[in-house]
Amino acid sequence: DIQMTQSPSSLSASVGDRVTITCQASQDISNYLNWYQQKPGKAPNLLIYDASTLETGVPSRFSGSGSGTDFTFTISSLQPEDIATYYCQHYDNLPYSFGQGTKLEIK
Amino acid sequence: EVQLLESGGGLVQPGGSLRLSCAASGFTFSSYSMTWVRQAPGRGLEWLSAISGSGASAYYADSVKGRFTISRDNSKNTLYLQINSLRAEDTAVFYCAKGESSNWYPEYWGQGTLVTVSS
Numbered sequence: 001d002i003q004m005t006q007s008p009s010s011l012s013a014s015v016g017d018r019v020t021i022t023c024q025a026s027q028d029i030s031n032y033l034n035w036y037q038q039k040p041g042k043a044p045n046l047l048i049y050d051a052s053t054l055e056t057g058v059p060s061r062f063s064g065s066g067s068g069t070d071f072t073f074t075i076s077s078l079q080p081e082d083i084a085t086y087y088c089q090h091y092d093n094l095p096y097s098f099g100q101g102t103k104l105e106i107k
Numbered sequence: 108e109v110q111l112l113e114s115g116g117g118l119v120q121p122g123g124s125l126r127l128s129c130a131a132s133g134f135t136f137s138s139y140s141m142t143w144v145r146q147a148p149g150r151g152l153e154w155l156s157a158i159s160g161s162g163a164s165a166y167y168a169d170s171v172k173g174r175f176t177i178s179r180d181n182s183k184n185t186l187y188l189q190i191n192s193l194r195a196e197d198t199a200v201f202y203c204a205k206g207e208s209s210n211w212y213p214e215y216w217g218q219g220t221l222v223t224v225s226s
Contacts, residue, residue: 001169034212036152043202043216044144044152087152091212094166096142098152 002026006088006099014107019075021102023066023088031067032092038101039084047086048073080106109133111203111217118223123193129186129203129217137161137181140206142213143188145199153199156188157211193224 003026013019023033031051036044046055048064051071061076075082083106088099115127129141143155156177158165165177176189186203200221204213 032210038152043218044213045216046214049207049212089152089154089212091210094157094211095168096154096157096212098154101151 001095002029002090002092002097004088004090004097004099006102008102009100010103010105012105012107013078015078015080017078019078019082019104021073021086021088023071023073023099025069025071025090025092027092028068029090029092032090033064033066033071034089034091035062035064035073036087036089037082037084038087044087078104078106109205109215111205111215113201113203113217113220116201116220116222118225119193120226121194121224123224124189124191125193125222127188127190127201127203127220127222129188131184131186131203131205134205136179136184139208140211141177141179141186142204142206142211143175143177143186144202144204144213144216145197146202146219147196147199150199155201157206158186190222193222195224198222198224 005024033051035048038044052064063074085101085103087101110132112130142157156167158177162179178187200219202219203217205215207214
């Protein structure tokens with residue numbers, strides 16, 4: 001099974017900051033990677049699929065990049081409503097495991 | 108609009124069983140895979156199981172293989188998860204999700220149902 005290693009586990013940043021989260025797969029997954037946002041008490045919401053394609057309606061300040069084993073998720077200018085936990089997930093082959101999550105807080 | 112409504116959660120004693128349901132609407136249910144994911148309190152997301160649109164193929168995480176059974180009734184637009192031999196560590200919010208058409212990843216999620224295993 002493929003293991004996903006996400007870092008950091010938590011992050012504190014100021015409004016307007018550029019925020020970056022990384023995700024590493026234990027083997028080559030091409031670009032079969034999603035990023036989800038989960039706000040407290042809510043279900044996860046798909047933000048990015050195919051490593052870099054924004055889901056419809058997702059603000060352009062969110063972006064993703066990478067292929068193979070190393071991936072990056074970026075918020076170009078952090079907004080207060082971006083406070084959430086972010087998860088990567090691969091879909092190269094079942095089971096589709098998640099990263100451990102990154103809890104993003106406002107400084 | 109895709110809607111997914113989980114039910115069947117609650118308090119159950121260790122060793123007990125439970126069947127979770129997920130009522131789907133807003134899409135052609137039989138055309139899409141479905142997935143169950145859980146989240147223990149204060150923890151991350153854990154992929155559990157997925158089933159094809161027809162129900163002919165099912166897949167499980169190693170951690171639940173043999174205890175969890177995924178199924179679906181396409182005539183009722185409903186997904187199920189049978190959970191047996193419940194343990195304290197199964198305490199979690201269980202989410203159902205509609206799979207993306209080609210790659211089966213969770214595309215739309217329900218709001219979840221809480222399962223608490225305690226004596």
